[in-house]
Amino acid sequence: MKTLNAVCKNIQKNVSFKNLTTMRVGGTAKYVAFPSDEKELIQLIEFLSKKHKKYFILGNGSNVLPPDKKYKGVIIKLNNFNSLAREENLIHAGSGVKLISLINFAIENGLKGLEDASGIPATVGGAVKMNSGAFNFEISKVIKRVTILRGGKIISLENCDCGFEYRKSGFYDTDIILAADFVLEYGDKEELISRQREVLEKRQKLPKQPSLGSIFKRQEGLIVSKLLDEMKFKGVTFGGAMVSREHAGIIVNTGDATSEDVRELINYIKKRCLKEKNITLVEEIKYLNL
Ligand SMILES: Cc1cc2nc3c(=O)[nH]c(=O)nc-3n(C[C@H](O)[C@H](O)[C@H](O)COP(=O)(O)OP(=O)(O)OC[C@H]3O[C@@H](n4cnc5c(N)ncnc54)[C@H](O)[C@@H]3O)c2cc1C
Structure with missing residues (x-):
């Protein structure tokens, strides 16, 4: 009989949700799994499904209220899905990439379109799932396609097939977002930096507590x-x-x-x-x- 460690090498035990969510509340997660790549993630999901064990994909935990009691399922964190690459005006980002790293990468490359999302404490996966945004901007406006794991298969969905609505997407609860491709405009780097500064200044008024x-x-x-x-x-x-x-x-x-x-x-x-x-x-x- 396989064990959890046999299908995913990086498992942490008894991790406090206070360290997994920005609200800093909650009990403990019995297991937190950090699959190293798609193959390990697929094995992990297959294993958990066979065992009828619950699991939950957690990004930066900035929009999730955890339970106070112990969560006996497996929290899956995709921190290792951290690829970030540019091809002309397209950026490919893994779902574990911090949104701020993606935005800074775009600005560094003189690519415009993501600056208004500066300050949202998300991962790419969480931002895509929630169709996050601010100041009339929604991340779906610059998404070209999203790669997901659905029913054990990796598939790519074009923007129009992702069911984006205000702070909502049409992915199933069992879909796992692996990566997203963003299509951006060419822009002036200094102007992008200045817009980002403006956005971050506006956000200074938000509460500082968790x-x-x-x-x-x-x-x-x-x-x-x-x-x-x-x-x-x-x-x-x-x-x-x-x-x-x-x-x-x-x-x-x-x-x-x-x-x-x-x-x-x-x-x-x-x-x-x-x-x-x-x-x-x-x-x-x-x-x-x-
Ligand atoms: C101080 C503060 C300011 C905020 N400001 C804004 C704002 O201006 N605009 C805004 O829209 N939101 C804002 N938020 C809310 C939050 O940051 C966003 O909803 C964000 O997109 C959540 O991303 P996350 O990575 O933290 O996802 P999590 O909170 O970890 O998860 C959110 C949901 O997405 C799912 N999920 C995460 N990753 C994946 C994945 N790879 N595949 C499938 N499902 C996944 C989770 O299961 C969960 O259902 C703010 C939050 C805080 C704390």
């Missing part, structure tokens, strides 16, 4: 943070979780928050919005459940 960024999705005609500000949510606290005093759409960890504190605060906000404003808020963040 968070997951905006908790809820924007809705047609509704700026959620403005609504929550008007409803006086800023500073509302459940245990160690607090609605940021700087940005009402963001929940921060004031130091010793549990995941349950964050979940309770989210539910409280949702209930009041429904009761008092008849508005159903939808989470942008993902829950990692046991």
